[in-house]
Each structure stands twice: as C-alpha cells, then as structure tokens.
Amino acid sequence: MDVFDVLTMLGGLALFLYGMTMLGESLAKMSGGRLEKTLEKLTSNPLKAVLLGAGVTAVIQSSSATTVMVVGFVNSGIMKLSQAVGIIMGANIGTTVTSWILSLTGIEGGSLVTQLLKPTSFAPVLAVIGVILMMFSKDRKKKNVASILLGFTILMFGMDTMSSAVEPLADVPEFTGILLMFSHPLLGVLAGALLTAVIQSSSASVGILQALCATGSVTYAAAVPIIMGQNIGTCVTAMISSIGTSKNARRAALVHLYFNLIGTAAFLILFYALQSLVGFSFLGDAASPAGIAAVHSVFNIFATVILLPFAKGLEKLAFLTVKEEAGQEIRPQESSDLLHLDIRFLDQPGFAVIQCRRVAVHMARMAQEALSEAVELLGNYQEDKARKVIELEAQVDHYEDQLESYLVKLSGKDLSVKDSHTLSILLHSIGDFERISDHALNIMEGAQKMHRQQMVFSGKASRELKVFTGAVQEIVATAVDVFENEDSHLAEFIEPLEEVIDSLQEELKMRHIMRLRDGRCTIDLGVILSDFITDFERVADHCSNVAVCVIQIQEGGYDAHEYLELLRQPENETFKENVLRYAKKYTLP
Numbered sequence: 001m002d003v004f005d006v007l008t009m010l011g012g013l014a015l016f017l018y019g020m021t022m023l024g025e026s027l028a029k030m031s032g033g034r035l036e037k038t039l040e041k042l043t044s045n046p047l048k049a050v051l052l053g054a055g056v057t058a059v060i061q062s063s064s065a066t067t068v069m070v071v072g073f074v075n076s077g078i079m080k081l082s083q084a085v086g087i088i089m090g091a092n093i094g095t096t097v098t099s100w101i102l103s104l105t106g107i108e109g110g111s112l113v114t115q116l117l118k119p120t121s122f123a124p125v126l127a128v129i130g131v132i133l134m135m136f137s138k139d140r141k142k143k144n145v146a147s148i149l150l151g152f153t154i155l156m157f158g159m160d161t162m163s164s165a166v167e168p169l170a171d172v173p174e175f176t177g178i179l180l181m182f183s184h185p186l187l188g189v190l191a192g193a194l195l196t197a198v199i200q201s202s203s204a205s206v207g208i209l210q211a212l213c214a215t216g217s218v219t220y221a222a223a224v225p226i227i228m229g230q231n232i233g234t235c236v237t238a239m240i241s242s243i244g245t246s247k248n249a250r251r252a253a254l255v256h257l258y259f260n261l262i263g264t265a266a267f268l269i270l271f272y273a274l275q276s277l278v279g280f281s282f283l284g285d286a287a288s289p290a291g292i293a294a295v296h297s298v299f300n301i302f303a304t305v306i307l308l309p310f311a312k313g314l315e316k317l318a319f320l321t322v323k324e325e326a327g328q329e330i331r332p333q334e335s336s337d338l339l340h341l342d343i344r345f346l347d348q349p350g351f352a353v354i355q356c357r358r359v360a361v362h363m364a365r366m367a368q369e370a371l372s373e374a375v376e377l378l379g380n381y382q383e384d385k386a387r388k389v390i391e392l393e394a395q396v397d398h399y400e401d402q403l404e405s406y407l408v409k410l411s412g413k414d415l416s417v418k419d420s421h422t423l424s425i426l427l428h429s430i431g432d433f434e435r436i437s438d439h440a441l442n443i444m445e446g447a448q449k450m451h452r453q454q455m456v457f458s459g460k461a462s463r464e465l466k467v468f469t470g471a472v473q474e475i476v477a478t479a480v481d482v483f484e485n486e487d488s489h490l491a492e493f494i495e496p497l498e499e500v501i502d503s504l505q506e507e508l509k510m511r512h513i514m515r516l517r518d519g520r521c522t523i524d525l526g527v528i529l530s531d532f533i534t535d536f537e538r539v540a541d542h543c544s545n546v547a548v549c550v551i552q553i554q555e556g557g558y559d560a561h562e563y564l565e566l567l568r569q570p571e572n573e574t575f576k577e578n579v580l581r582y583a584k585k586y587t588l589p
Helices: 003-031 034-039 046-060 063-076 081-094 096-106 112-117 119-136 140-171 173-181 185-199 202-215 220-233 235-241 247-277 289-321 343-347 349-379 383-411 417-452 459-485 494-518 523-554 560-567 573-585
Strands: none
Touching: 003 046, 003 140, 003 202, 046 063, 046 081, 046 289, 063 081, 063 202, 063 235, 063 247, 063 343, 081 096, 081 247, 081 289, 096 140, 096 202, 096 289, 119 140, 140 202, 185 202, 185 220, 185 247, 202 220, 202 289, 220 235, 220 247, 220 289, 235 247, 247 289, 343 349, 343 383, 349 383, 349 417, 349 459, 383 417, 417 459, 417 523, 459 494, 459 523, 494 523, 494 573
16 A cells, blocks of 8 residues: 555545535534424424434434533433433444445345446436536525535445545555454544544544454454444543533433443444354455444444433433532522523524524514513502512513524534524514614603602593503504414504604694693693604514514515505505504504
C-alpha cells in the first residue's frame, strides 16, 4: 500500500463522512420537524416508545441525533424520563438500518438482480437525477430531494472508494497483527468505543469497519467486540449534550450509556460462554459488510429485548447516579415554556421552529390576557388584577428577549421555505405583541390613577369607551388567531376592523371635546381618556402589523404600504363590505 492508496483512502473517508452528514441533514430538513414532533407524543407504552425511536432514527439516520433530542425534551420538561427510556432503546435499533444500506457495497454475484442492487449500478443514476433537480428546479422541496439523493450517492461513493483503497492492506502483516489484537474482547470494545467517540457516529464507525472488510483480514472474532464498543462510543454525544442541563436530562443521557454498557456486558458474556461450550466456527472467517450489519442488528435487538422489561431499573440506576437534592430543580413557573427553546434543538432546525412558534403563541396569548385584564380595570379596579397586568407585561418582555435571541441563532440554519416563512413571521411579530402588553400596562396605570384620585367617567363616556374597547379586544383576538395559525385569509379581516377603530377614535375625541366645552368633563379626566384612546388605537395598529406581516410573507412578499393602499381602493368591494359590517357592530351610543 503506497502513499497514493493512503490518500485515496482518506479521500474516500472524507466523502463517506460528508455524504452521511449531508444525507442525515437533508432527511431531517425534509421532515420539517414533523418526525421530531412525533417524539413529543408521550406514551406510557414502552413498546410503542421503542418503535417510535427506531422509526425516527431509521429516517434521520442518526441515533445520536435522536438521543440528543430526547435529552432536550427531558430538559425542557416536554418528556418524562420514564418515557425517554424506550425511545433511547429504539434509537439503537433504528441506527442499524444505515449499516444494512452500506452492506450493499459488499454484494457479489453476476445475476442482473444482484448487479442492480450494487450501489455502483444505481448510485450514478441517483446522482444524475439529483444534479438535474438541484440545477434546474426552483422548488425547494425538489431541491431537498436532490440533496438526499446526492448525499446518498456521495456516501456510497465514499464507501466504495474506501473499500477499494484498503484492499492492499491485506498484504500488510502489521495491519493483520493489529486486527488480531482486537480479537481480545476488551481491546476490541475499547477500540470501537474510541473510534466512535472521535467521529461521534456509530453508523459512520460501523461503515468504516464494513469498508475494512474489503481487506479480508477483519474476522468476526475482531468485528464482534469492536461493534460492541461502537455502541458504547456513540453515548459520548448525548453525554456531552447533557452538560449544563437539568438533572433529569443528565439522567436521560446516563440511561443511554447504561443501556449500552449493560447490553454489551450481557451480550459478550452470553456470546463467549456459548463459544466456550459450543464453539462458533465462523469467528475465524473473514467478516462481510452484510455480516457486520447482522451482528450490529442482533446486538441492539438483543439488548432491547433483555433490558426493556427492566426499563424502570435503568431509570433507578440513573437516579442513583444523579441524586435528587431537596430544594433543587425548581423552575420558575413563568419560564417553563422558555425551556422549549433548548439549544440542542438548533441541530434540528425544523423542530426548533415548531418550538419557537409554540413559545411565541403563548407570548401572544399573555399579551392578549394583559390587555383584557387592563380593560376590566376601567370599570372595576382591583389591586390583584393590576398586579397581574404588571406580571404579564414583565413575562412578555422576558419572552421577547429570549425568543429574539433564539430566533437569531436559528436564522443562520438551513431551513425549508415554510420554516423560513414562519421564522420571518415570528421575528416581525413578537415585537408587536410586546408593545401590546406595554399599552396594557399604560392602561392599567391610568385606571390606577383614576382609582386613587377617585375619578369616574360619566355614564355616556363609559358606554362609548366600552364599545371602543370591545372593537379593540376583537381585533387583538383575531390577530392572535392569525398569528397562531398563520392564516392569511383571516388576516384580511384585520384591516377593515382597524379602519373602524380609527374612525371610532376620531369620533370619541370629537365627543370628548364637546363635553369639555359644555363643562361636562374635567381636564384631568379628559387627559386620561385621551391617553386610553391613544393606547387602544396603537394596539390596533400593532394588530394590523401582525396581519400584514402574515399576508405579506404567505402570499409572496409584496410591499406592505402598497398592500394597504390597494385595500382602500374604491373598487375593493370586499373591503368596504367588511368595514360597513364592523361599523354597524361597533356604533357609539
């Protein structure tokens, strides 16, 4: 084996690792966070949890990614530790799918079917299709499909290149001697664990082992313990991701480690006990890629079968390692939703967008509640309601700060078109909802001033204000629904109502001036009423911003001012009809 063979091997390894990364990321992107969202569906059935973990991992091609997600779920409080155990076990089974796909490179035979199953036969076709879609298609979904095809092709080409480059190693006695050392179970487990810990992927390390099978020097005696070690090494990723997390999240990572450690110990004890009693003749045979995949699958299925009934035991072991301490792990109630903004979810951008949207909707609902509580204070001031408005406004401010920081990080990720739209809506709208809560606080302070100075609006002014606040509360409720569902059709009803609110504002100001002239209202009360009207009108403006943002992004990104001008054109009968309908609904007495 000369220097050029070494360079070819390294190049093949680089392509293999890049192809695996590209394939996994493209599959995850294609899912748009839907696969990860299925993991949230909490189930008390351990078998369903195993199947769910296996299915998701088989699709996204990474048990490490699934386990890290689970650590994030437990850290966020989305999932209980007991529910995470089954998914972690299933992830180990799901990751074996990759090794079976890679085993196709080792297929031998001259029949047409055999030739068609070889990656060297179908991978070029997939590459051509992928390149055509990537170059000539503008549809983002087709480009995602192209990335999957190209990732698979690069993966297979890298695997084939590695296998071809290492074949000369069969004639190197030193290489054969090293592999013989790995026939010792402990050394083999250690080697597999170290390799996987370095490259952070058991699928990749198993693939490298399959490529080495091309030398004919890798026996099953060496391969079996190495595969066991690879399953232990893959735990490193989850352990690293659990640093700085809640105790339950660290326990979830430990469950993954204990599962593989105990499973490996049980498998090796049983395997070598049977070997001493029966004697496995195949141990001296040269391993094949398909044989490696079979051992990988048998081990993970075996470990799951024997340990699933003892899932509670694994959970208890994790609790013994990370002990509970009185007074710890208490999280502030108002921040519990913000735990959904876990930094681990950024590696799965589609799911991270879903989490951001969930938190942002809750923030919008809090702003709506703050305004509703402030409106109630106008007719019946109560200190506990006033304090609630203050607390809600502070929470909304905190949510906006956390969301904005997280969204900026997320904006640097590769997102689908739909997720990009959602991200844009979130970034543009959370500031509007934060301002709505600020206006709610202003209204509360005005009501508080009236209460302390024992000022009361006249019956006429109170009735007028009630109509006005009714219209404002409806536009806020509609805006929140528009934001939550990204409903561009419902958003079209916001602007007509905002037009009516503007008219009501002008009418209220005129009536207020008339009462001042007639001496039916004091200047102090007039100032407070004017402030209320201004705050409510600005709330409506922020609702308009949200609606226009959703329409603008969902319908193609036209200019907001141009859209508003088009709405008010005389020929827009629908807009005029909606304005008339709202004007009849909210007529001042």
